[in-house]
Amino acid sequence: xxxxxxxxxxxxxxxxxxxxxxxxxxxxxxxxxxxxxxxxxxxxxxxxxxxxxxxxxxxxxxxxxxxxxxxxxxxxxxxxxxxxxxxxxxxxxxxxxxxxxxxxxxxxxxxxxxxxxxxxxxxxxxxxxxxxxxxxxxxxxxxxxxxxxxxxxxxxxxxxxxxxxxxxxxxxxxxxxxxxxxxxxxxxxxxxxxxxxxxxxxxxxxxxxxxxxxxxxxxxxxxxxxxxxxxxxxxxxxxxxxxxxxxxxxxxxxxxxxxxxxxxxxxxxxxxxxxxxxxxxxxxxxxxxxxxxxxxxxxxxxxxxxxxxxxxxxxxxxxxxxxxxxxxxxxxxxxxxxxxxxxxxxxxxxxxxxxxxxxxxxxxxxxxxxxxxxxxxxxxxxxxxxxxxxxxxxxxxxxxxxx
Amino acid sequence: xxxxxxxxxxxxxxxxxxxxxxxxxxxxxxxxxxxxxxxxxxxxxxxxxxxxxxxxxxxxxxxxxxxxxxxxxxxxxxxxxxxxxxxxxxxxxxxxxxxxxxxxxxxxxxxxxxxxxxxxxxxxxxxxxxxxxxxxxxxxxxxxxxxxxxxxxxxxxxxxxxxxxxxxxxxxxxxxxxxxxxxxxxxxxxxxxxxxxxxxxxxxxxxxxxxxxxxxxxxxxxxxxxxxxxxxxxxxxxxxxxxxxxxxxxxxxxxxxxxxxxxxxxxxxxxxxxxxxxxxxxxxxxxxxxxxxxxxxxxxxxxxxxxxxxxxxxxxxxxxxxxxxxxxxxxxxxxxxxxxxxxxxxxxxxxxxxxxxxxxxxxxxxxxxxxxxxxxxxxxxxxxxxxxxxxxxxxxxxxxxxxxxxxxxxxxxxxxxxxxxxxxxxxxxxxxxxxxxxxxxxxxxxxxxxxxxxxxxxxxxxxxxxxxxxxxxxxxxxxxxxxxxxxxxxxxxxxxxxxxxxxxxxxxxxxxxxxxxxxxxxxxxxxxxxxxxxxxxxxxxxxxxxxxx
Ligand code: SF4
Ligand code: SF4
Numbered sequence: 001x002x003x004x005x006x007x008x009x010x011x012x013x014x015x016x017x018x019x020x021x022x023x024x025x026x027x028x029x030x031x032x033x034x035x036x037x038x039x040x041x042x043x044x045x046x047x048x049x050x051x052x053x054x055x056x057x058x059x060x061x062x063x064x065x066x067x068x069x070x071x072x073x074x075x076x077x078x079x080x081x082x083x084x085x086x087x088x089x090x091x092x093x094x095x096x097x098x099x100x101x102x103x104x105x106x107x108x109x110x111x112x113x114x115x116x117x118x119x120x121x122x123x124x125x126x127x128x129x130x131x132x133x134x135x136x137x138x139x140x141x142x143x144x145x146x147x148x149x150x151x152x153x154x155x156x157x158x159x160x161x162x163x164x165x166x167x168x169x170x171x172x173x174x175x176x177x178x179x180x181x182x183x184x185x186x187x188x189x190x191x192x193x194x195x196x197x198x199x200x201x202x203x204x205x206x207x208x209x210x211x212x213x214x215x216x217x218x219x220x221x222x223x224x225x226x227x228x229x230x231x232x233x234x235x236x237x238x239x240x241x242x243x244x245x246x247x248x249x250x251x252x253x254x255x256x257x258x259x260x261x262x263x264x265x266x267x268x269x270x271x272x273x274x275x276x277x278x279x280x281x282x283x284x285x286x287x288x289x290x291x292x293x294x295x296x297x298x299x300x301x302x303x304x305x306x307x308x309x310x311x312x313x314x315x316x317x318x319x320x321x322x323x324x325x326x327x328x329x330x331x332x333x334x335x336x337x338x339x340x341x342x343x344x345x346x347x348x349x350x351x352x353x354x355x356x357x358x359x360x361x362x363x364x365x366x367x368x369x370x371x372x373x374x375x376x377x378x379x380x381x382x383x384x385x386x387x388x389x390x391x392x393x394x395x396x397x398x399x400x401x402x403x
Numbered sequence: 404x405x406x407x408x409x410x411x412x413x414x415x416x417x418x419x420x421x422x423x424x425x426x427x428x429x430x431x432x433x434x435x436x437x438x439x440x441x442x443x444x445x446x447x448x449x450x451x452x453x454x455x456x457x458x459x460x461x462x463x464x465x466x467x468x469x470x471x472x473x474x475x476x477x478x479x480x481x482x483x484x485x486x487x488x489x490x491x492x493x494x495x496x497x498x499x500x501x502x503x504x505x506x507x508x509x510x511x512x513x514x515x516x517x518x519x520x521x522x523x524x525x526x527x528x529x530x531x532x533x534x535x536x537x538x539x540x541x542x543x544x545x546x547x548x549x550x551x552x553x554x555x556x557x558x559x560x561x562x563x564x565x566x567x568x569x570x571x572x573x574x575x576x577x578x579x580x581x582x583x584x585x586x587x588x589x590x591x592x593x594x595x596x597x598x599x600x601x602x603x604x605x606x607x608x609x610x611x612x613x614x615x616x617x618x619x620x621x622x623x624x625x626x627x628x629x630x631x632x633x634x635x636x637x638x639x640x641x642x643x644x645x646x647x648x649x650x651x652x653x654x655x656x657x658x659x660x661x662x663x664x665x666x667x668x669x670x671x672x673x674x675x676x677x678x679x680x681x682x683x684x685x686x687x688x689x690x691x692x693x694x695x696x697x698x699x700x701x702x703x704x705x706x707x708x709x710x711x712x713x714x715x716x717x718x719x720x721x722x723x724x725x726x727x728x729x730x731x732x733x734x735x736x737x738x739x740x741x742x743x744x745x746x747x748x749x750x751x752x753x754x755x756x757x758x759x760x761x762x763x764x765x766x767x768x769x770x771x772x773x774x775x776x777x778x779x780x781x782x783x784x785x786x787x788x789x790x791x792x793x794x795x796x797x798x799x800x801x802x803x804x805x806x807x808x809x810x811x812x813x814x815x816x817x818x819x820x821x822x823x824x825x826x827x828x829x830x831x832x833x834x835x836x837x838x839x840x841x842x843x844x845x846x847x848x849x850x851x852x853x854x855x856x857x858x859x860x861x862x863x864x865x866x867x868x869x870x871x872x873x874x875x876x877x878x879x880x881x882x883x884x885x886x887x888x889x890x891x892x893x894x895x896x897x898x899x900x901x902x903x904x905x906x907x908x909x910x911x912x913x914x915x916x917x918x919x920x921x922x923x924x925x926x927x928x929x930x931x932x933x934x935x936x937x938x939x940x941x942x943x944x945x946x947x948x949x950x951x952x
Contacts, residue, residue, distance in 0.1 A: 059642065080437070080438060080440075080441050080564075081440075081441050081524060081564050082564060082646060083524075083561070083562065083563060083564025083565055083566075083641055084641060084642055084646075086560060086561045086562075086563075086564065086641070087561055087638050087641045087642050088642070090561055094678060095676060109438055109441070109442070111421070111425060111442055112441075114560075115558075115560040115563060116560075118560035119560050119561055131433070134428065134433065137424060138421075138424075141417070141420060141421045141424060142417070142421070143413060143414075143417045145410055145413045145414040145417060146414075146558065146560075147414070147554040147555060147557050147558070147559075148554075148555050148559050148560075148680075149678065149680060150560050150561065156680075156684070157410040157411070157414070157554070158554075158680070158681075158684040158685070158687070158688045159681070159684055160410050161408060161410060161687075161688070161691075162684065162687060182469045182514075183467060183469055183768060184768060186468070186760070186763035186764075186768070187763055187767065187768060188763075188764060191699075191700075191767055194699060194700040194701075195699040195700075195767060198697075198698070198699055198700050198701060199697060199698075199699040200699075202694075225700065225701070226701060
């Protein structure tokens, strides 16, 4: 019978003495509990290590008084599915502080040894028919993830959770985005917004808005979910006065209570755009200074942000995921499947006010110098940066970790 | 719902690898069936009539749509395109090949699912109210307790080889939708006189061949003492429960042998000596769970006013299948899985995918499985009910029968189960057809019919207002009929109405009982109330009149 102790197969130094057999004068012996109880007085005088086998039907109560005299307690498993020894072992270790060897004998499956170890067993006698390699395979396969404390003193999962996660932040964010896509990628826009704002990113999410012609839809959804959600309003300093007025009207109507106006760094603007013509000679830099950088600053501390990009806006924006990773932050596109019809219907159903410039032919509204009217039938973003190659403001075509 | 983190995932992944090795050793003959049995049961693998069966855990019945989609894929690839929701809020695949099980478990792990402890003599899936967290009559969301217990019981090294299986249910509502008195341990969240929330602990309930209604072990247990208290019960049961006879091994027998008061005293003596988990960790863990189970929207007090004229059929559906919600603008919708051509709880892979889409569209991607074997959408907006109803009508999932007579609970019976002595699915279909011809279900009113294919009582026939048990009489299938069972807080055990009847007469017999009720009911009295008022005599007479024919 191979004996396993400390992850090694060893020779058994103990002599198991049957109940009727004679006890040798010297050497460590392992006796049945009944015999130990019957011959206790004589055995105590014997000058050698003593072990007791706690036969089925006996419990720790039968030996607690003598635990410090015992160097070994063996507990037989009557069958693979008899779980009593697990309780007995834990009691011996945890309640009665037994520190000698605790040996599992009888019907011991190698697969069960990890559990036995957790309960305080530290040596195991397995069936000789079982390959030793299998035993070590089983021991190795068992990791140290346990929900509950036991006699082995291993840290519980609850304790591990309280520690900082060791993973690199970026891969964790990408994995989170992928997971959110699987779980919530099919939610209707309004539910997705609520799920994110109220639950998944509670107090860690913002909506970034330009208060353009369609912004009211997502603003409304955000307000329905939680009107205290931070709304970041990018004021480039070049906006139409109508946009500012529209912003105030919408904020009022929707009851949004945490609108923050995000402005460019005045020193940067003074240095780069002293002639007030940066938007014409270098619009990319202008957008960087007036939009991209201020937004990055404003998003510090937020784990996620909502934005209103839609598939139908232009040819460059069709295949959007609901969740993307950008600058280690999750960017959420609830309206990615929306088209003009859905937007129009939402405005109508909820009686939302339109941007005042829309009636004047502006369908996509940004800064004054870079926004032109759009002819009927033209792409709705055709009026932005008309006559230039530029089609995006730099907020959305940075290198992204789209899922 | 509960969100796995890296640690939960590592635990499940580790067990998938472990079981893969065990299956390999079994297939190579290194493990014999006797050695393999406890290992496979730990992973939900049963040997049944036609093949292996895999029971997938749906912890306390909460299921996300991406998980249901994966279950559909598994049903397609590894089963015959079918799954079966059980009365313990789990899902069974009845045609899985043993060599495929490790792969299936691997797929499940990728969506944070597993089959751990769905079989065997261990603490099984903790069940709860399918309306948990959204029910209007709730003291506290029972899923927080259920998840704490799930973690504590998952691979608890001391309690994996108990004398017998062990079932725990938790409820937090005024109405008992989790049958807590029928469980080995039932926990009911209650308030004490000072308004503090704690548990009423009920123990020793159970069905099977010796049905027992659980008794209250402690009328108020402070929340902080839950885990040591339960651990004490488990330890006493593990040490002293009978192991010599599997029919006397459930904790109910130990409680009967020792006496409930004496057992309660033993627990009182033991639990203060059980090592308590670190209270800071429990508090932190609880806070995490409260967040995980919070509603994904702000509850509202105002319900929308809808003045549109609608079909009578729509209102019938609302009356039967739609329940009030904590948020006044939402509703809880039950999708009965009781179509005439399928067994109760059966669902095809295609239907799983459709329901997953509905959950995305209407219910924040979340569903519940009820112990009555139905699917529940817990977050539906009132304003969307008409559209949802139209879709469900098309799909055959809008039968207005939740809680009514055709909402029959039945075990798989002879069609799948190796232990069965009779069919249960066919009988359920016969009864459904007969009662449908008799009167619309809402005219018959609240009526629970439960059918078990053998004395093991997986169909909970003892707890049915009408219970039907398949028995074998000289090689022929007969059915014993009981009346007056209940799985509410005031649980009662059904009483045998007369001699067993052959399969062909079951529908007649049930019809006679329903007719007797209709003849005697007063006002809006429900079946069980009429029975409790009048006793068994008028029902017995009706039954015997049929029996004599
Ligand atoms: S849109 Fe035009 S004005 Fe506005 S930041 Fe960009 S380039 Fe400058
Ligand atoms: S009651 Fe009997 S027939 Fe039905 S599932 Fe249970 S064991 Fe099988």
